[in-house]
Amino acid sequence: MIYQPVNQSQLISNVDRLVRDILFGTINLQQIKSQLNEFYHSFMISLDSDSKYSKPIQSFIESTNAIIAGDYPCNVFWDDEKTMQFIKVLSSYDIAIKKDYSAWRYQGNKNSERLENNIRTLISNYSRLLFVRVDLKYIQENSRHITIRDFDFHMKKLRDFIHNGDTCFTHLLGYAWSLEQGEDNGGFHCHMLLIFDGSKHYKDSYLADQVGQKWREITEGVGYCFIVNTKEYKETLARYGKLGIGMIHRNNLQEVENAVEAALYLTRPDKRDGSYQRLKVALPNMNTFGQSMIQ
Known part of the structure; x- marks a missing residue:
């Protein structure tokens, strides 16, 4: 067992929930900004390129990359402007995430x-x-x-x-x-x-x-x-x-x-x-x- 410097599974779960909270409208701008600054850096450096992530996680990675571009995660601070840009980009994944959720429920029924x-x-x-x-x-x-x-x-x-x-x-x-x-x-x-x-x-x-x-x-x-x-x-x-x-x-x-x-x-x-x-x-x-x- 390889000991990780961060709680990788907890971070993944936190990010997944953050995305769902944003898309379902249960969280405000200041809460989103606070969680981005809390999770983003640790989450990004713990990513495993060989792993497959849930659709909300994939959407988070692609949306933040679109805002941050080539900047290093450790140099990123999420202010109001960046946070609002992130929310706007993330919203374009809403339909894909809901389809993925429906497919998951369908497979559960099967x-x-x-x-x-x-x-x-x-x-x-x-x-x-x-x-x-x-x-x-x-x-x-x-x-x-x-x-x-x-x-x-x-x-x-x-x-x-x-x-x-x-x-x-x-x-x-x-x-x-x-x-x-x-x-x-x-x-x-x-x-x-x-x-x-x-x-x-x-x-x-x-x-x-x-x-x-x-x-x-x-x-x-x-x-x-x-x-x-x-x-x-x-x-x-x-x-x-x-x-x-x-x-x-x-x-x-x-x-x-x-x-x-x-x-x-x-x-x-x-x-x-x-x-x-x-x-x-x-x-x-x-x-x-x-x-x-x-x-």
Whole structure:
């Protein structure tokens, strides 16, 4: 892992939000100027030419370059005049950004359809399935050093373990994962669903903990795992008739529908807390969502 002098993922998230705030009219001139002077220099020197950035990020880079021309980022001060020029240039990207957002939502819907079909097929083939949900993250004080390259490397290693069927991944019938980036702290994370043969496994919280230990091993101790399959959380879901993780029985229609609903959380563009968790930087040919039925 290469330690970065700046919190690259946080900067990317801040710039992405700034662009959206400008285009949606939720920020004034003085706030824009202040954020440009706060983010611009550090962001520009941390850019990775091999990475792919979200449409808002691309628009920010092209718009600021149009204003600054050949000047070095460290020499730039954003006054009222430059800031107003930037806003004017950025506004020309409004339609392209909205189209990109619509395409992202459309792909999310297509992912939902495929995932639901695959899950229902598994349910029709097995009388009992064990649904395990984990969120794979990084410890807060270490997350500022994690780059998209680190995240991609860690996820590839994890998927290798999954496909090899070793240790906690034995009797795994299918899984799905979604890569995201926090809006507030810019932290990279993965929502993951693992579906096991319910006739071979029944301790879902134990399996989730084992997956968490594997994640910590892969990340050399800087990662942590949020386990959804805790006794307390499942009891809360059950009280509201929403329990869709743990052991799911094919002949219990309510459990089946709850399981499908819980699984589709991975594919939803907008999370329940209203935050914008889309991955804002990626490597070439890097998928942000994937699923595999490996029965």
